[in-house]
Amino acid sequence: MLEVRQLRKNYGSFEAVKGISFTVKQGEILGFLGPNGAGKSTTMRMVTGFLPPTSGTALIGGHDIVETPIPAKALIGYLPENAPVYPEMTVAGFLDFVAGVRGYCGAERARRVDSAVECCRLGAVRHQMVETLSKGYKQRVCFAQAVLHDPSLLVMDEPTDGLDPNQKHLVRDMIKTMAAEKAIIISTHILEEVEAVCTRAMIINEGRIVAEGTPVELKARHPSGRLDEVFRSLTQGTAEKTTKR
Amino acid sequence: MMNAFTGNMFEIFKREFRAYFASPVAYVFLVFYLMLIGFLTFFVSRFYEANQADLKYFFFWFPWVNLLLVPAATMRLWTEERRTGTLELLMTLPVTLPQALVGKFLAAWLFMMIGVLLTLPVVFTTIYLGSPDAGAVIGGYAGAILLSGAYVAVGTLTSAMTRNQVISFVIAFVICLFLALAGWPPVMEIVNKWAPGWLVNGIASLSVMPHFESLQRGVIDVRDVIYYVSVMALALFGAHLVLENRKSS
Structure with missing residues (x-):
């Protein structure tokens, strides 16, 4: 690989x-x-x-x-050191952006975001701004973006x-x-x-x-x-x- | 159907444009922009006392207000990516640097266009009071939009050069000030003393002002448009070089 x-x-x-x-x-x-x-x-x-x-x-x-x-x-899915994520975006908004750049659109795009949220257990903070999240959650948001496209x-x-x-x-x-x-x-x-x-x-x-x-x-x-x-x-x-x- | 280039560029553009409105700063910025243009037009240029339903004084202020506010609107574009580390994320997504650059540039330009177009009530007032030349109004707005585009491109370049927003602001301000003042007689007199004629003419031809003024006369000359597009292309190309080199050093 x-x-x-x-x-x-x-x-x-x-x-x-x-x-x-x-x-x-x-x-x-x-x-x-x-x-x-x-x-x-x-x-x-x-x-x-x-x-x-x-x-x-x-x-x-x-x-x-x-x-x-x-x-x-x-x-490639990449989780950089310190898990950088755009602070002014919501968790769902950020994952949606990544899904868009990864070339998904329509229902598939929404499905990818949903499954990434589920896989990284982010449901509770889905509509929260990234800058308000704890370190552990931020790490998982960045992890979610790395595995979103499988x-x-x-x-x-x-x-x-x-x-x-x-x-x-x-x-x-x-x-x-x-x-x-x-x-x-x-x-x-x-x-x-x-x-x-x-x-x-x-x-x-x-x-x-x-x-x-x-x-x-x-x-x-x-x-x-x-x-x-x-x-x-x-x-x-x-x-x-x-x-x- | 969008092709892959515009598709990803559009995603970056959308994200960047929304980022402006994620905090109240955008609204404060736009209100300040309108207040400044209004204050300068109505109080400094004494719009009412001139007793002419003419937008000459209104358009006169655009280069100067944009000079102050465009660098503020663009200083975040790349400095924040670098400071927060999201640059590493962005550049490891399947996105090319030109897509990211153009997407961000267009987002900042559209944001400035909103500021420019929110001044339209001034035009409606003038139309109510008299009958300004429609060609001059359209040309003036085209000029203001192109001018802000050129400044936005310069701001994109300076934000790519540093991770400090203040430094980006100051350098963009200085470059835009140069573009505004080059060719202005008091400045050219200083240059005239020591520079050969071709250099004087060269510097003078870099100025945004003659192009802005000629559009205000209501004639959309291809040469003026080419001038602005070249400034944008050159600044974005510079930003591309800077970002490529930053990565490898």
């Missing part, structure tokens, strides 16, 4: 991503792990077509995100960041229910999340993939058998650089 080929991104002389390649198949949930500033968000932004790569590309269902961005983007590839940048334990549980449940017919990538620095939802994980450090495998395989890489020890041994000692802008 997704094939990433030698993605590279330079910001001036700083190499944020240094040639990353991987594939994600339907039914897989790939966890993207790494310290802050490792290049997780940059990689996701290139895969989803927000940032043009310095070199390399990503194929989504065979469509090149650099050469033919529109058909590629049509297959995308084959779902990319989520820290989907549970800043949520309370109940909300985290809800988001993970939603991810798992959709997993079978989609390819999913989630970035996180919550290690328990990888064990809870991912079928495969990749640890990124300083713009490179430093480890890859199922959560079980990764854990076996350290005598303690704990994922946080593996993570620390692979990524520690590197100065924290932030590329968040």
Whole structure:
């Protein structure tokens, strides 16, 4: 479903991503792990077509995100970091806008909005302005826009960041229910999340993939058998650089 | 049936246009716009004392009122997308940058057109009092709408350049002020002192004013329309370049 080929991104002389390649198949949930500033968000932004790569590309269902961005983007659902949503719109108004841009019209458009509202349990706030919503609801509104068109590839940048334990549980449940017919990538620095939802994980450090495998395989890489020890041994000692802008 | 380009452009346009009216700011803005035009026409230009049912003084003020208010109406367009992070959402939807740019530009332009057309009661009053030349009225409004379109395009460009609304406002104001004053004799005298003749003429020909005045005479000249359309196209093209480069740096 997704094939990433030698993605590279330079910001001036700083190499944020240094040639990353991987594939994600339907039914897989790939966890993207790494310290802050490792290049997780940059990689996701290139895969989803927000940032043009310095070199390399990503194929989504065979469509090149650099050469033919529109058909590629049509297959992607993306939940950016911090779940941005237009604050002055109502939940239903916002989802209706996204459905329109995704090319739905008439009854199908209304049906898509309804099912996204239902799937993300937004019925209670349907006609409320986004700016009046709590963080957990905002996150779900943005999640709803990402799954509205039933995308084959779902990319989520820290989907549970800043949520309370109940909300985290809800988001993970939603991810798992959709997993079978989609390819999913989630970035996180919550290690328990990888064990809870991912079928495969990749640890990124300083713009490179430093480890890859199922959560079980990764854990076996350290005598303690704990994922946080593996993570620390692979990524520690590197100065924290932030590329968040 | 709309094709894919206009379809998505229309969705962006609709969203942006509705965003103006999502808060009371739009109404405050429109009331202020009308009060300012009315005040300048009736009190500063002394419309009644001129004793002529003529709209010359009314149209005279449009470039100056728009100079102040168009940058305020456009400063939000791209700065807010960037500040709130929705730019990332918008640019990962299956939308092209030209669709988003033109959609937003048209929404802001239509909003300004509402302001311009809400001044029509002044025209009705004048028609009641006398008989202004219909051609001049239509030409004057066409000029005011085209002029606001050119300013809106400049404002779209400056809002793409920064994530700060105030900076967008100030830069748009300065560029529009330049477009209004280029060719004005006191300004041209300063330029004349040091610039070669071709440059002086070049600067003077950038001015919006001669085009606005010639439309007011009731003659819709293709050259004036081409001038305004070129300013819009150039500013939007600039905004496209800025947004493309911002993304990659």
